[in-house]
Amino acid sequence: MGRRKRVSIFVLIDALGWEFLKDREFLPGILKYRRRVPTILGFSSGVIPSILTGTKPQVHGHWNLFYLNPEGSPFKWTRPMAVLPKGVINARVIRKGIHLISRKVSRYGGYFHIYGVPSEFLHFFDICEKRDIYSPGGINGTRSIFDLFMEMEVDYRSFSYHQYSDADIFKAVKEDIATHARRCYFLYLCELDSVLHRHCADEAFVERSIAWYEKEIEALFEAARARYGDVELYVFSDHGMTRTTGTYDLKGEIDVLGFAVPKDYLVLYDSTMARFWFFSDDARESITGRLKELDCGHILDDGELKDLGVYFPDRRFGEVIFLMKPGCLINPSHMGNKAPSGMHGFHPDDDASHASLLATNDCGEVEDVTGFFTLMQNAVD
Numbered sequence: 546m547g548r549r550k551r552v553s554i555f556v557l558i559d560a561l562g563w564e565f566l567k568d569r570e571f572l573p574g575i576l577k578y579r580r581r582v583p584t585i586l587g588f589s590s591g592v593i594p595s596i597l598t599g600t601k602p603q604v605h606g607h608w609n610l611f612y613l614n615p616e617g618s619p620f621k622w623t624r625p626m627a628v629l630p631k632g633v634i635n636a637r638v639i640r641k642g643i644h645l646i647s648r649k650v651s652r653y654g655g656y657f658h659i660y661g662v663p664s665e666f667l668h669f670f671d672i673c674e675k676r677d678i679y680s681p682g683g684i685n686g687t688r689s690i691f692d693l694f695m696e697m698e699v700d701y702r703s704f705s706y707h708q709y710s711d712a713d714i715f716k717a718v719k720e721d722i723a724t725h726a727r728r729c730y731f732l733y734l735c736e737l738d739s740v741l742h743r744h745c746a747d748e749a750f751v752e753r754s755i756a757w758y759e760k761e762i763e764a765l766f767e768a769a770r771a772r773y774g775d776v777e778l779y780v781f782s783d784h785g786m787t788r789t790t791g792t793y794d795l796k797g798e799i800d801v802l803g804f805a806v807p808k809d810y811l812v813l814y815d816s817t818m819a820r821f822w823f824f825s826d827d828a829r830e831s832i833t834g835r836l837k838e839l840d841c842g843h844i845l846d847d848g849e850l851k852d853l854g855v856y857f858p859d860r861r862f863g864e865v866i867f868l869m870k871p872g873c874l875i876n877p878s879h880m881g882n883k884a885p886s887g888m889h890g891f892h893p894d895d896d897a898s899h900a901s902l903l904a905t906n907d908c909g910e911v912e913d914v915t916g917f918f919t920l921m922q923n924a925v926d
């Protein structure tokens with residue numbers, strides 16, 4: 546095979562925030578364009594679909610993993626078991642539930658445990674990510690970059706944790722470059738996220754981890770250079786990682802008010818935010834009143850939800866959403882009982898929340914991470 550004309554390579558590295566790169570070079574000879582890019586409120590389950598569709602969660606419908614949908618819940622089968630003693634139902638549901646869900650959300654790397662959500666309440670909830678979002682048709686009702694590649698008949702390949710580890714993705718892409726002549730590649734690398742959750746306070750560890758990605762991406766770039774006349778490389782992230790500076794027992798604070806779950810209300814404690822649905826006016830008034838008195842966070846009003854692009858008029862993601870202050874984690878939460886050393890999912894204005902964009906060529910202004918969609922679209926157009 547002769548030398549090919551042009552290839553575009555898009556590398557999405559989960560949690561590689563601007564704070565980790567702003568004082569550090571990253572392939573300076575190759576990635577000359579670099580900038581800080583604001584993220585979208587929420588976790589990767591909401592941010593990555595925003596990158597892949599160029600729209601906000603209130604448009605594409607993917608936000609936090611769990612949302613209220615008793616009728617359509619994939620956990621409906623657990624409803625008759627809700628009357629069983631807690632230990633029994635948890636043991637049984639956990640085994641089957643983990644199997645059911647882990648294939649879909651394994652990129653949480655074991656951090657987002659299904660068993661964090663009490664099994665007896667699972668049947669009230671649905672999950673927004675049911676398909677492989679890195680394939681065409683992966684986002685509910687909104688066209689993603691992969692749908693667009695299909696329509697445009699772009700010869701591309703997408704790689705993610707669904708098939709490979711990060712190290713294997715680099716290997717597989719290099720092999721593919723050596724044997725094919727594609728127009729573009731999309732790589733989603735998820736493993737830095739769990740490293741940063743655990744070690745974000747350990748600078749040497751973080752540096753070693755980032756250096757590994759730098760080395761692998763350089764090798765990938767060189768492999769592409771050997772085969773293509775023109776290589777466009779884009780490295781970007783979905784969000785950053787904020788160091789944990791404190792924790793707050795929000796659940797304890799709400800529990801003492803004495804209302805019953807699920808009779809009076811339902812709640813999901815997502816480590817940076819608590820989401821409530823109410824079935825009694827007393828519970829709504831009392832819990833909302835208590836939340837307003839707390840200074841560890843604040844209730845997001847409709848205006849703020851709209852500005853952040855996460856306003857859902859049917860309140861499926863929460864009737865009242867309480868967002869913690871950057872660095873302060875809800876602990877215990879339904880994401881775990883031990884606060885990790887770093888977390889994301891705080892307000893996008895928080896400095897440590899910002900995502901990064903590094904590229905071989907000038908990308909102009911990028912308002913937030915939804916702009917990565919346009920960059921990818923323009924690159925192959």
Ligand SMILES: [Zn+2]
Nearest residue numbers: 738739742889
């Ligand atoms: Zn994470």
